[in-house]
Amino acid sequence: MVEKGLLIVLSGPSGVGKGTVRKEIFSQQNTSFEYSISMTTRAPRTGEVDGVDYFFKSREEFEGLIEQGKLLEYAEFVGNYYGTPVDYVRETTLKGKDVFLEIEVEGAKQVREKFPDGLFIFLSPPSLSELKNRIVTRGTESEEIINNRMNVAREEIEMMHLYDYVVENDTVENACEKIKAIIVAEHCRRERVEPKYKKMLEAK
Ligand SMILES: Nc1nc2c(ncn2[C@@H]2O[C@H](COP(=O)(O)OP(=O)(O)O)[C@@H](O)[C@H]2O)c(=O)[nH]1
Ligand SMILES: Nc1ncnc2c1ncn2[C@@H]1O[C@H](COP(=O)(O)OP(=O)(O)O)[C@@H](O)[C@H]1O
Numbered sequence: 001m002v003e004k005g006l007l008i009v010l011s012g013p014s015g016v017g018k019g020t021v022r023k024e025i026f027s028q029q030n031t032s033f034e035y036s037i038s039m040t041t042r043a044p045r046t047g048e049v050d051g052v053d054y055f056f057k058s059r060e061e062f063e064g065l066i067e068q069g070k071l072l073e074y075a076e077f078v079g080n081y082y083g084t085p086v087d088y089v090r091e092t093t094l095k096g097k098d099v100f101l102e103i104e105v106e107g108a109k110q111v112r113e114k115f116p117d118g119l120f121i122f123l124s125p126p127s128l129s130e131l132k133n134r135i136v137t138r139g140t141e142s143e144e145i146i147n148n149r150m151n152v153a154r155e156e157i158e159m160m161h162l163y164d165y166v167v168e169n170d171t172v173e174n175a176c177e178k179i180k181a182i183i184v185a186e187h188c189r190r191e192r193v194e195p196k197y198k199k200m201l202e203a204k
Helices: 018-028 059-067 086-094 105-114 128-138 143-158 172-189 195-202
Strands: 007-011 033-035 071-077 080-085 098-102 119-124 165-168
Touching (some): 007 018, 007 105, 018 098, 059 080, 071 105, 080 086, 080 105, 086 098, 098 105, 105 119, 119 172, 128 143, 165 172
Parallel strands (some): 007 119, 033 098
16 A cells, blocks of 8 residues: 555645745755645736646635635635635546645645644744835735735734744755755654655665
8 A cells, every 4th residue: 555645735824935945845856745736816927827836716616716615725815715626636636646735824724734743833933024025026916916925924824833843044055955854754654655765775
């Protein structure tokens, strides 16, 4: 029987660097885990691609997915819906592959209820002023939305105790190294052979 894959959840306030850190981790290793692309009703930002960054949906389509039970979890974040496709997560973990979710705190709570054995990591900013600086510098949101997201950020930071680990994103390199080390340690704790070494042993 194939061992079920681990669910890895990364949360953190808007602009802290979740996307940057995740992309760096995925670009570095011959990844043993898969990224779950979320559904959202948010409009695509310049350069974002449907089916790569998100599956972009209308509100009606999204509400249809909720009714059909197609989402593992979902939440409304600053005026838009975001949710995780349940079929993808189920199929991938059943194949024995770990799945990496990048989701906000309310969704992470729902995942924790369904998968208490998941690995929950909170990415924190060095300071609120640096958080604001990053989100402003990214240049993708209006001033009003940035202010709303900064208010939500305070509430999210207060929830960091719900996570198994808090990693500060001081530099992308440090944050990636810490997250990768946590994942290896948590594989050991769950008595799983690290996928990279499993492959190494299987190879001739
Ligand atoms: N609950 C939930 N949150 C999600 C999902 N996908 C993305 N998010 C979160 O929604 C929030 C807003 O995402 P986005 O608009 O892309 O802004 P960004 O985090 O600033 O890049 C972030 O905290 C994301 O991690 C999802 O499938 N479910
Ligand atoms: N460690 C870091 N130091 C400085 N800037 C960073 C760091 N990590 C990310 N950034 C920058 O901060 C901005 C927000 O990062 P992003 O990955 O989009 O955040 P999130 O996905 O959490 O909203 C981007 O402009 C990114 O280049």
